[in-house]
Amino acid sequence: MAGNSQRRNRRTSNKKGATVGSGGQRRRALEGKGPTPPAEMRKGHKKFRAANAQAKRGATQPRRRTGRPNKDAPELVVGRNPVVEALRAEIPATAVYVQQFIDNDDRVRETLSLAADRGVPLMEASRPELDRLTGGLNHQGVALQIPPYEYAHPDDLVADAADIGEDPLIVALDGVTDPRNLGAVVRSVAAFGGHGVVVPERRAAGMTAGAWKTSAGTAARVSVARAGNLTRALEAYQKAGLTVVGLSADGGVALHELEVLDGPVxxxxxxxxxxxxxxxxxxxxLLVRIPMPGGAESLNAGVAAGIVLYEAARRRDS
Structure with a gap:
């Protein structure tokens, strides 16, 4: 009869409760699974898909959650090759993040060695933490944090030239959005004795990790100034006695005919x-053209500025 069974542990009631041998499984099930992971790490979420899409594009900077860029935020260089190349180029760095239990190869070992030689702090992080820091990019277990660049004021470049008794030789970039072009110009300014570079505050390349890398470390000794309005900055230079020379394919003066390069320009x-x-x-x-007998239609800003800077250095030396 019901209820008269002699079998051990047989349920004789409809009431629910812990059974013999449950081992506290029901109690642990009530403890929860911890905090909800961020949206970028939850499969199926639109932010997860956006982070993966950005990783496929090969971006080096994490995707920001707001639509407005944060100019004062540090930048991350991610991936084994980009990180070791950035350290070789002596890009300023505030931390190197290394994934726990990472598989060592030559790039990782060199990254650790260079960071130790330069006194850059090494931070061990878990894979989920690195995924969060890099916005889901393919970091390969390594990320380098660099501080925001400290821009000079356009007037500082003239003052720097005056301090060493030289006529200012400055390059201004108008609408150049590729950081590699900016880095190339900085390198040419350093090579040919210039006194700095001016870039607009908006719609222009800034001193990112890519610009630092292309400058081959010369950005550490060449000032880059940021102008809220480039036209007004040029007008201020004119009032200070500098000649403003624009490079244009339709310029009325050929480069070899330009007589002002040995003065403030x-x-x-x-x-x-x-x-x-x-x-x-x-x-x-003045609008100046660079003669190109080979028939090329144009030159990028880095190459064009380098040619004119060489001509200016040649005339000043002579």
Whole structure:
């Protein structure tokens, strides 16, 4: 009869409760699974898909959660090759993040060695933490944090030249958005005795990790100034006695005919596609063309600025 069974542990009631041998499984089930992971780490979430898409594009900077870029935020260089190359180029760094239990190879060993030689703090992080820091990019277990660049004021470049008794030789970039072009210009300014570079605050390349890398470390000794309005900055240079020379394929003066390069001068280079903007072109005292007998239609800003800087250095030495 029901209830008269002699079998051990047989349920004789409809009431629910712990059974013999449960081992506290029901009690542990009530403890929860910890905090909810961020959206970038939850499969199926739109932020997870966005982070994966950005990783496939090979970006080096984590995706920001707001639509507005944070100019004062540190930047992360991710991936084994980019990190070791950034350290070789002596890019300033505040920390190297290394994944726990990472498989060592030559790049990882060199990264650790370079960081130790330069006194850069080494931070061990779990894989989920690195995924969060890099916004889901393919970091390969290594990330390098670099501080935000400290820009000079355009007037500082003139003052720096005056301090050493030289006529200012400055390069201004108009609408150049590729950081590698900016880095190349910084390197040419260092090579040919220039006194700095001016970039607009908006719609222009800044001193990112890519620019530092292309400059081959020369950004550590060449000032880059940021102007809220490039046209007004050029007008201020004119009032200070500098000649503003714009580079244009339609310029009325050929480079070898330019007689002002041995004095105080600002060389303005635009983007390869659009050239100088209308207001900047109208502000220039002279528009100069670089003769190209080979028939090339244009030069990018880094190459064009380097050619003019070489000519300026040659004339000043002579």
């Amino acid at each position: 600002v060389i303005v280079a635009g983007s390869e596609g659009k050239g100088l903007s209308r207001l900047v072109g109208e502000t220039c005292d």
